[in-house]
Amino acid sequence: MILDELYDVLMDRKINPKEGSYTSKLLYHQKGVNKILEKLGEECVELILAVKDGKREEIVYETADLVYHLLVLLVKLDIKLEEIWKELERRRK
Numbered sequence: 001m002i003l004d005e006l007y008d009v010l011m012d013r014k015i016n017p018k019e020g021s022y023t024s025k026l027l028y029h030q031k032g033v034n035k036i037l038e039k040l041g042e043e044c045v046e047l048i049l050a051v052k053d054g055k056r057e058e059i060v061y062e063t064a065d066l067v068y069h070l071l072v073l074l075v076k077l078d079i080k081l082e083e084i085w086k087e088l089e090r091r092r093k
């Protein structure tokens, strides 16, 4: 699945930081996790604005940006996707 694949790429950018990689730049920013939190906030606002605009293509694009930054946050915090899936499964009624 693309989420697992992307998560693995982002984790690799953490373990083997790459020159010119936006992901490595975010993961090793001098502001620490705060830089990723800033980006997440921005991407949330951009998604909200896209929904207000009502443009489907824009909503899809901004949602992908938000998901990517959320994955970067999980990688930064060493939280595995499986932990999120387990929590969601636990909530199923």
Ligand SMILES: N=c1c2ncn([C@@H]3O[C@H](COP(=O)(O)OP(=O)(O)OP(=O)(O)O)[C@@H](O)[C@H]3O)c2ncn1[C@@H]1O[C@H](COP(=O)(O)O)[C@@H](O)[C@H]1O
Pocket: 006, 009, 010, 013, 018, 020, 021, 022, 023, 024, 039, 042, 064, 065, 068
């Ligand atoms: N899915 C993404 C992805 N989605 C969004 N972005 C980046 O997220 C940024 C969001 O746009 P903004 O305009 O908010 O950011 P910006 O102005 O470039 O950044 P700031 O200086 O404001 O922080 C853009 O630079 C996008 O390129 C992504 N960057 C990388 N990926 C994936 O991550 C993998 C690793 O990429 P590298 O980061 O290049 O190693 C790639 O193969 C992709 O699959």
